[in-house]
Each structure stands twice: as structure tokens, then as C-alpha cells.
Amino acid sequence: MLNSCLFLNASHTMIQYNPKDWIIFIFRFHESDTFRRLIPMMIFIGLYAGGIAYLEIEYWKLADSSHVKNLSLIHTTVGFVLSLLLAYRTNTAYDRWWEGRKAWGGLVNNSRNLALKLSAYLTDDNDRAFFRKIIPAYAAVLSKHLLNEDVSKMLFEGLDLEIDHHKHHPNQVAKRLFQKANALYTTGKISGDQFFIINEELKSFTDVCGVCERIKNTPIPYSYSAFIKKFIFFYVITLPFGFVFSLGYYVIPVVVFIFYVLASLELIAEEIEDPFGTDTNDLPTPKMAANIKKHVEELL
Structure with missing residues (x-):
């Protein structure tokens, strides 16, 4: 099992509040308040x-007649x-x-959909265990990638995966994910139709990464x-x-x-304008990665 704290060591937490409580808004001064x-x-x-x-x-x-x-x-x-x-x-x-939030919302949904489909397709416990670990690992790696944080080796405990820190981290995880799915097809563990069905979710991981990188790397x-x-x-x-x-x-x-x-x-x-930082109003990507881990483990 992956160490849960690796997904929960968020350096920031979004402010939870009741939008109808005017009194608190007016008289409370949070540390991020302007x-x-x-x-x-x-x-x-x-x-x-x-x-x-x-x-x-x-x-x-000066007189009132002054210019x-x-x-x-x-x-x-x-x-x-x-x-x-x-x-x-x-x-x-x-x-x-909001575009960053929609991208991560898509990652959450696609991770669930992929786990849901694989839970129906796969019968081998080793295959199920692999996807149970690597799907949440992608979300955690993407979160750290956007926060410019180092990826811990413990994140890939039990996975046949070595991260080269000089190369793009999320792409390496996505590559291994696709290779495993292709291996399932070539060995006959899933059919061609099943491989085609999960291909959309596999492709969406890299699409989400591209959207997030575009937002982060293109400032005003x-x-x-x-x-x-x-x-x-x-x-x-x-x-x-x-x-x-x-x-x-x-x-x-x-x-x-x-x-x-x-x-x-x-x-x-x-x-x-940069939702992938450590400010209190930035997106809590580590928390969303932890939710993905929880849901995928429930399904697989």
C-alpha cells in the first residue's frame, strides 16, 4: 500500500467558508486577506x-478658484x-x-472511470494491484510536478517504475501506464474492444497535464x-x-x-491567475490526488 501521508502533505489548504455568513467576512482578517x-x-x-x-x-x-x-x-x-x-x-x-479546476475535475472523473472499467475487465490480482497503485500515483506526481516539488521514491513502492528526475515526471508515469495496458491487450487479458474503450481515459491523463502546464507556464x-x-x-x-x-x-x-x-x-x-501554487486560494491538488487514491482503491 502506498503511504497515505505522501498524498496528504499539502503545503496549503483552501479556505473553507460559508458564503452566506456576512459577519465573519466583514470582521475576520485571514492571513491571505488583502x-x-x-x-x-x-x-x-x-x-x-x-x-x-x-x-x-x-x-x-489655495483658493477654491485654483485650477x-x-x-x-x-x-x-x-x-x-x-x-x-x-x-x-x-x-x-x-x-x-477555473480552467485548472475543470482540468483536475476531469482527472478525478477519468481516474474513477478507468478504475471502474479495469475492475470489470481484470481478474489477475497482480494486474489489479498495479493499476490500484499507478493510477493514483499519476495524480500525485502531477500535483508535485505543478508545485515544483521532488517526487519521493516511496511513491512508487511496489511498482516496476524508476523515475528519471531529469525527464518529465508525469510523462514517465503515463508511459508506464499505457505500456501495461498494451501488454494486457497483447497477452489476451483484455480484448481489442476493451483496450479501445479504456484508451480515452489513458489519453486524457496527458491532456490534463498539458492544460495545467499551459496555465502555469503562460503568465499574464x-x-x-x-x-x-x-x-x-x-x-x-x-x-x-x-x-x-x-x-x-x-x-x-x-x-x-x-x-x-x-x-x-x-x-x-x-x-x-496561477492556481497551482501554495497560496490559500490555490487549488488543493494534493488533496484531490488523495481523493483519487481513495476512490481507485475502493474500485480495485
């Missing part, structure tokens, strides 16, 4: 806004453009996260991400100049709040 991460910058923005307010009100004593007051008109126009950019940025990041273009960050920064630091005339020193909490909203959207997009 408020915690933005506190230093919010303090800086607050001090900066207070400094601009002091200069305009106490030092320069600086008209800067707020620019923010109204530019703010609309910024909101569109952030909406597109967040939606794009979530699409990547640097120029686009850098532009949004600069846009947010310069938008926020110019806010106090025009709003001081109508808000006075109340411009400090207002500007800090606007910065918090805009920067939080960018931080959320950054975190979920």
Missing part, C-alpha cells in the same frame, strides 16, 4: 494624502477606464483558475500587469490634489479606501 498585505502601503498613502492636504490648506492656502481643483474631473474620466481594466484583469485571472503578459500597477499608483497619488478642496482632511481616509479597493482587485487577480 487588507493585511496592504497595511504598509495604506499607511504610506494616508501619510502622503495628509501631507498634500496640509500643503494645500495650511501652507499654500488644481479641476483635477477631480480627470479622475472621473480615467477612473472609468481603470475600472474596465481591473474587471477584465480579474475575469481573466478567474478563468485561468508582463507589460499588461505592470501597466495596471502603475496606473493604480499614479491614479491614487494624484487623488488628494483635487479632492482636498471638497473633503479637506477627510481626503485621507477616502484616498486610503480607494487605494485599498483598487489594489485588492489586482492582488486577488495575481493570486488566482
